Amino acid sequence: MQQEIHQPVTFTNIFYENSDESADQISSLVSFPHQTCLPFSPVRRTSVSAESIIPSNLTRYDKVVIPKTESQTNFIREALAEIFLFKDLDKDQLHDVVAAMKECPVTSGTRVIKQGDDGDYFYLVQSGRLECHIRKDGHSKQVAVYGSKSSFGEVALMYNSPRSATITATEDTILFALDRTTFRRLLVNNMAHKRITYETFLTNIPFFQSLSVGERRKIADALEPRTFDDQDIVIAQGDAGDYFYLIVSGKAEVTNSINKTSGNTTLEEGQYFGECALIKDVPRTATVIARGQLNCAVLPRQGFQRLLGPLFDSMDGRQQYV
Ligand SMILES: Nc1ncnc2c1ncn2[C@@H]1O[C@@H]2COP(=O)(O)O[C@H]2[C@H]1O
Structure with missing residues (x-):
C-alpha cells in the first residue's frame, strides 16, 4: 500500500x-x-x-x-x-x-x-x-x-x-x-512576477548595485515575502538568527536593550537587518519591531550565507544591528 x-x-x-x-x-x-x-x-x-x-x-x-x-x-x-x-x-x-x-x-x-x-x-x-x-x-x-x-x-x-x-x-x-x-x-505568474519585482527592487538599492545581474537574479529567486502587523516582533534579541530581512515597504524599529546608549533606530524601505547574527553566528543582538504594516523580503540563513555572505565579509560590518 x-x-x-x-x-x-x-x-x-x-x-x-x-x-x-x-x-x-x-x-x-x-x-x-x-x-x-x-x-x-x-x-x-x-x-x-x-x-x-x-x-x-x-x-x-x-x-x-x-x-x-x-x-x-x-x-x-x-x-x-x-x-x-x-x-x-x-x-x-x-x-x-x-x-x-x-x-x-x-x-x-x-x-x-x-x-x-x-x-x-x-x-x-x-x-x-x-x-x-x-x-x-x-x-x-x-x-x-x-x-x-x-x-x-x-x-x-x-x-x-x-x-x-x-x-x-x-x-x-x-x-x-x-x-x-x-x-x-x-x-x-507569481514565480515570474516575483523575480521581476525583486530584481527591480534590488536594482534600486545602492547596496545591491555592485552585484552582477546574475547575482541579483539568484537573490531575487531566493527571497520570500513576509508581512508583519503593527507592533509585531520581527526579531527578538537573544534568539538564534534564521533570516536576513529586506524592507520592501513600511518601517521597523531596532532596539538594543543592552546597549541603550545607541538609542532606537528606524529602518525604512530599501534598508535591511538581521545580517549580524547570520554573519557572526551569534544570537540576535537587538529586537526589531514592526511600526505599522511591514512588508519584507527575507532570505533564509543558508541562502544568505551562500549568496550574500561574501559581500558582507568584504564590507567589514557597515550596518550591524541584529
Ligand atoms: N509519481 C507521482 N507521485 C505522486 N503524485 C503524482 C505522481 N505523478 C503525478 N502525480 C499527481 O497526479 C497529477 C495528475 O495531474 P497533473 O499532471 O496535473 O498533476 C499530477 C500530480 O499532482
Whole structure:
C-alpha cells in the first residue's frame, strides 16, 4: 500500500530544476494551450484558447469568490500552510486562493483526472481517499494514495503539459478545486512576477548595485515575502538568527536593550537587518519591531550565507544591528 502524500514530489522536483532558468524560460510558463472538455469538472468550462496571462496584464482579471463556511475556510488555510507550492504567496494571494476554491463532492469510483487530458483544476482533498495511477508501456502502476489535506493536479497547470496520471476516488470524497486561471495567475505568474519585482527592487538599492545581474537574479529567486502587523516582533534579541530581512515597504524599529546608549533606530524601505547574527553566528543582538504594516523580503540563513555572505565579509560590518 502506498503512503499518503501531502505534496506531490513531481512539482517540487520540477520547481527546483527550473529555479536557475532564464527570465525567457520563466515567461514561457505563462501561455496557455487549448483545452477540451473533461469527464469530471467541478464547473464545466468551454475553452481556454483565448486565455493569455503575462505579467504585464496581471491586473485584468475577475477574481473568483465562492462563498464558504468558516470551517471550510479554516480547513483550506490549514491545509495550504503545509503545501510547498503555496509557501511564497503573501496574505492577499492566499486570501484569493481560499476565496476561489470550490467544494466538489465526488462519489467512490469517480475518475477526477485522466492521464493525457489537459488540466483545468488543482485539487485539495478535504476528506475521502483517491488513488493515483500512471500508465506506461501498456501497464498501469499505482504511484500514490491521497487522503485529507493531500493535493494533486498541479503539474499540468504549471507546465501546460498533459495530465501525468489518472486519479480516481476510491471512497466518497470531498475535494476543493481551484480553477486554472486563478491557479496560474497566483502561482505561475507569481514565480515570474516575483523575480521581476525583486530584481527591480534590488536594482534600486545602492547596496545591491555592485552585484552582477546574475547575482541579483539568484537573490531575487531566493527571497520570500513576509508581512508583519503593527507592533509585531520581527526579531527578538537573544534568539538564534534564521533570516536576513529586506524592507520592501513600511518601517521597523531596532532596539538594543543592552546597549541603550545607541538609542532606537528606524529602518525604512530599501534598508535591511538581521545580517549580524547570520554573519557572526551569534544570537540576535537587538529586537526589531514592526511600526505599522511591514512588508519584507527575507532570505533564509543558508541562502544568505551562500549568496550574500561574501559581500558582507568584504564590507567589514557597515550596518550591524541584529
Ligand atoms: N509519481 C507521482 N507521485 C505522486 N503524485 C503524482 C505522481 N505523478 C503525478 N502525480 C499527481 O497526479 C497529477 C495528475 O495531474 P497533473 O499532471 O496535473 O498533476 C499530477 C500530480 O499532482
